[in-house]
Amino acid sequence: MSLSDISSRLSESIARESNLGNEQKAVLAYAVETVILSILGTLLVITTSSFFHVLIPALIATVFGGTLRRLSGGAHFNTPFKCLIFGAAIYTLIGILSEQMIKFGLVRIELLMPLVIFCLIIAGMLAPVESLGKPIHSKNLKLKLKSMSILFIMLVLIILCIYKFSLVLKVSSVLGITFQCITLLPVFNRRGEVM
Secondary structure, three states, X not given: OOHXXXXXXXXXXXXXXXXXXXXXXXXXXXXHHHHHXXXXXXXXXXXXXXXXXXXXXXXXXXXXXXHHHHHHEOOOOOOHHHHHHHHHHHHHHHHHHHHHHHHOOOOOHHHHHHHHHXXXXXXXXXXXXOEOOEOOOOHHHHHHHHHHHHHHXXXXXXXXXXXXXXXXXXXXXXXXXHHHHHOOOHHHOHHHOOO
16 A cells, blocks of 8 residues: 555545545645655654764754755655655765764854855745646745745854854754755756656
């Protein structure tokens, strides 16, 4: 049984109990599938990053990168499970890189600031990136998502500039949003096709 089948059956059961229409059932099925994928993705990141002893930086990168992804869109694989495995691997690598940058004293605002500026430029130019499976028809929604993406990156900029925040938070959040902004580049989003 596929994830789509599970979410459809679960949403069908909920819809029957709540007397929901077909359109509301479709929205519910999408929401159920999204929640299941988020839980599975988080568990996979926890498992892989714990194995490499980088749980905290990997989770920070996941939260920041994942939040920006909800706002900005980006590249998609052709199955959710490929996306989950790739995401867990990348966020674990970001956790390892964060730990190494801190260990070797490479955490300076002069090194991290260009990454945040890169993210602001990319989000300003490209966000939100649509896919065939998730088209955005409303110009108003597109503008809101772009604005929220930029504001979220500005939050990371504030975290970076405030001295009292931990180095792990600074490095992991910057690397998490940088990875997400890379997925916005046209090379990963050819004609809205999935990888």
